[in-house]
Amino acid sequence: MGYKIESVFIMVGIVSCLISVAHAAQGNAVFYEPPYTPSKCFGNRNDGVMVAGVSDTLWNGGKACGRKYRVSCIRGANQAPKPCKQGSVVVTVVDYCSKGCNGVINLSKDAFSRIADPNAGKVVIQYDQ
Numbered sequence: 027m028g029y030k031i032e033s034v035f036i037m038v039g040i041v042s043c044l045i046s047v048a049h050a051a052q053g054n055a056v057f058y059e060p061p062y063t064p065s066k067c068f069g070n071r072n073d074g075v076m077v078a079g080v081s082d083t084l085w086n087g088g089k090a091c092g093r094k095y096r097v098s099c100i101r102g103a104n105q106a107p108k109p110c111k112q113g114s115v116v117v118t119v120v121d122y123c124s125k126g127c128n129g130v131i132n133l134s135k136d137a138f139s140r141i142a143d144p145n146a147g148k149v150v151i152q153y154d155q
Contacts, residue, residue, distance in 0.1 A: 050154040053083065053130030054103050056147065057138035065120040067091035075136035079121030083130045090119045097131060097153045099141040109146030 062077050064070050067088070078097075084090050095117055099110035115137045123132040128148055135144060142149045 050152045051130075052100065052150060052152050054128060054148055055097065055099075055131045055133050055138065055142075055151040055153075056127070056129040057133045057135045057144060059135050062120070062134055066122040067120045073118055073120050075134050076115060076117050077120045077134045078117040078137060079123040079127070079132040080119050081123045081127045081130050081132070084119070085122055088122075093119045093155055095119070095131065095153045095155055097133065097137070097141060097151050100150045100152050102146050103148040103150050104146065106143065106146035109143050109149050111141050111143070113141065115140040 058079065060075070062075065063072060065073070065077070066079070068091070078095070080090050084093075096114050097117060098114035102109035115133075117131070117133060117137045121132070123129070131151065131153060133141075138144060141151070
């Protein structure tokens with residue numbers, strides 16, 4: 027009887043992981059230097075260093091403000107050697123990355139440095155809310 031329950035939990039876990047991966051989107055990420063205030067969403071409020079601005083793709087007229095995204099580096103977007111680091115980072119949207127933005131998500135330099143080498147400048151990411 028215990029084996030059936032374990033099997034159910036394992037299957038639920040596998041299905042949950044597959045659903046999570048299926049909803050992840052991809053795009054480019056770049057970074058911006060501190061200070062991270064003022065921001066389009068919250069003015070001079072300090073929201074820490076794990077923050078990001080988003081392009082029109084995610085901005086949705088400002089509805090993106092306060093959303094959290096888990097971001098991980100997939101590969102480089104240029105010729106930088108070994109641009110990605112293992113792991114992911116969770117960032118809060120605090121700003122708008124206006125026209126001319128080179129990424130879907132413009133990470134704080136602190137957040138970008140957790141998942142990629144800043145010398146890469148731009149990387150391909152996977153992200154989900």
